[in-house]
Amino acid sequence: MKSVSLTFILFSVLFFSACKTPPVPPEVEQAKVQENDLWRAGAPVYAAEEHSKYLLSLGLAKEKLIKQKARFGWFRKYEEVMASYQAVLAEGETILKKVKEEKESKSRDISGQLALLEDRISKLKNATLNMNENDLIRRNLARAGVASQEAEILLRREKYADLPEKIKTIDRHVSQAEEALFSILARYSDEDQVGAWRKWAAETIAESRKRGTTAIVVNKLERTLSLYKKGILIGVYEIGLSKYGLSDKLYAGDGATPEGKYTVIKKLPRSRFYKALLIDYPNEEDKRRFSQAKKRGLIPPRAGIGGLIEIHGGGNDSITNGCVGVENAVMDQIFPEVAVGTPVTIVGSLESAGRLITGLRK
């Protein structure tokens, strides 16, 4: 009896030791790597639902694996486990693809929004480049610029969740800059006002043609000085204006450049600002407006109407006190052409700023 038992045990040991324990399928390890890849790619954020389902499938596959692992080595069968893991891997691949597409789509969308905002910033910068009264505009554009650069950093780091708030900040500052610009340009988009300015310029040119004399038309919005001889345009020059050059001058120290039909009353070959042409500001219309404004209390009680408005040298990138500044070389060209009595018409603009505003709003 004893020898039979021993033989049976020996036989059993030999029999089972001849059987190999099947190896765990490689898909199990691959799934571990994939699960990490999905996490790193941001699947829990960009494909949350699919990722939850994936984890469920992975859990079920793991259950099957665990079930097999719980068996004695020679009873383990991994075919079903392998199939489950293969399905999980396929599911994971689909999610990875979706996450990639989702991120690309978000990146495209946000890049597009940022590009539009950058375009608005750039348009505003160009539109206000030569404006002296651009403090508020530039301040807001600087703030928008900071937010925009931060948004670029977030975009590079794929922090898409933080970007909508940043985009809102940029938009807010750009909108504030636009509103500041539009309020400055409101007068320049008034068709009646622009019509009156056109009429002044046309009358000045016609007079120059009729009398065969020289005439000057200053366009404040374009920042140009046009020189006419016998009604023919002979030169266009860049100009500099005062701090609030786009406003119509009302009183001394308001930092505005006057608008109206004036005449050169004195030529100064030696001036503080190279050479100068003094004009007859204030004219009758200026005096009438000043008086009305004073009566209404729109100007400081002690303020005078001002005067000594000139076209002078010193540079076109200057900020004058109401005068029109040009480069010294330009002054050299204009000065000999202009005589005392030459008409100087200063207009806000010959074209409505409405189009500019519409362009910026787009």
Next chain:
Amino acid sequence: MKNVIKVMVLGVFVMSLFVSCAKQPTQEIDAAKAAVEAAANEGATIYAPEELKAINDQMTAAMDEINTQSKKFFKKYGPAKEMLVKAVADADALKATIPAKKEAAKNAALTAQQEAQAAITEAKTLLEKAPKGKGTKADIEAMKADLKGLEDSFPQIQTAIDQEDFFGASNTAATIKEKAVAISDQVKAAIEKVKGKI
């Protein structure tokens, strides 16, 4: 024959003793979960997300092992326990590193804030020194407005620091610094321009 039956009964008794004695390491599981949560709460999700994920993976592996063992006839929770103990140790170690990491991020943000402030101050000083001549006045005024915009943005750095968003604070500070330095460079160029004219 009696002896064989006795041995069999004894065998069954010993086996059932083995099976019933191997209990799941619930204490270790709870400890590991608590340690991981503590590390996450300390800020590991922000300052050491990869390390935290690795510890979470260790936890998952330990739980899988427990699950496997629970289905076995002869349960052996020793390796799972070891894994859990290691997870606790790793989570505790990670948690201990977070304050230093947070401090480093905070210091980096504070340094960046100081650098941004220094860049603004330098640009301001340069703008004050800038020639008041007519040739550059418009440019200087424009740059002053730009600098004011940067100064307006500056408090955002402190707000981010107060909210412990140190990386965000550093980004804002670096951006402001870059733009302030650009203004300084422009002022220097404007000064050179005037010198050239003289």
